[in-house]
Amino acid sequence: APLAPPVSRPRGRRPHTSAHPLRKRDGRPARLVAVEAEVERIGGETGGWTREDHDRFMSERRKAGVAVRVASLQVWLERIAPRFPHHSIGALAHHEGHCCRMEELDKEKKLLVEKWRVRQEERQREARQEEKREEALRTHSAGSSRAHKNAESEREAKAERLRAWQEQRAMEREDDAAHAERAQRAKRRERHMRTEEFKRKRQAEEDAKAEAEKEKAALALKMQRLRTQREGGVGSTPRAAALSARQSEEAHLRRREAEIRQYSERASRQRRQGERNRTRRQRVQQSLLESSTPVAVRAVKRDAARLSRPTSATTA
Structure with a gap:
């Protein structure tokens, strides 16, 4: 609907400005x-x-x-x-x-x-x-x-x-x-x-x-260089040769020590296993002895009265 015409105001009165300061001519904000x-x-x-x-x-x-x-x-x-x-x-x-x-x-x-x-x-x-x-x-x-x-x-x-x-x-x-x-x-x-x-x-x-x-x-590059130097014989002076021999000997001793330690551990494990097996066999034997003794006693008690009676072969 069209807007109403502006209201007339007394002379000398300033017209009121819009509440929204910035608006386009089409009325949009x-x-x-x-x-x-x-x-x-x-x-x-x-x-x-x-x-x-x-x-x-x-x-x-x-x-x-x-x-x-x-x-x-x-x-x-x-x-x-x-x-x-x-x-x-x-x-x-x-x-x-x-x-x-x-x-x-x-x-x-x-x-x-x-x-x-x-x-x-x-x-x-x-x-x-x-x-x-x-x-x-x-x-x-x-x-x-x-x-x-x-x-x-x-x-x-x-x-x-x-x-x-x-x-x-x-x-x-x-x-x-x-x-x-x-x-x-x-x-x-x-x-x-x-x-x-x-x-x-x-x-x-x-x-x-x-x-x-x-x-x-x-x-990795550093380790590769060291291996290359050791394998290629870099620095083959007497001192380097002695150092290489000592290192080889130490490596051999370490391997030997590891083998001895492994053998000792294996022997110790076998010894402990043997002791456990002996203990288990002793327990089984003791259990069998304890279970068979009462049976023998009861058999003697039951058969005691039969000693005074003749056997079937004697009667025959």
Whole structure:
């Protein structure tokens, strides 16, 4: 619906300025225009990617979910990198940031459009109400100029209170928008810091691993050189020969000592095993003796009365 014409004001009174300082000629808030310009500046929805690559990337984002991407962004990017052979890990990370930014801008744009629409409806409704009030005042003020002046004064007071309330609401909305923007910036900084910390830790681990491999290779090279010198006879001076002979003798003694120690341990194990076997046999024999003695005693007691009776052979 079209807006109502402006209300006439007494002479000498400054016209009231809008509660929102920055607006486009079409009535949209400056922040909404800035959001649309920001979307165009960063490359639109796809961020400069082809629609196919962007849709595939968004599909992977939906599969992973927000928790996975925030907790382990680098791991997730490395897992999906083979599906994007034409883009590097850095390009994937940049596109992830672009998608996050687009989500933020889209949410903010929807909120701004909704607020702007509600505000336009409020202004139109207020204008219609104001027009009705003015018409009523003009009708009732036909009989008396004093009544007209009183009604005009009341209307001005109400309009002033309404403008003051509107200005207060506009400032509150701007404060809320500024607070939300600060919170978004803080969240982005925290996410960036977590990403950088993860990269630093990963780089430190890779550096430590490379240093360990380098030390291992240097040690292996050194041992190879020593073996080559010993086998090739490098430094074949009398002193070197004596040192080599002494080392060979020490190695032979160490091997001999190891063989003696192994033989002694094997003999000790065999001796302990033999003792355990003898003890086990003695226990078995003792158990057999203990179980057979009561049987013999009982047999003697049962057969004692038969000594005085003749056997069957004698009777026969």
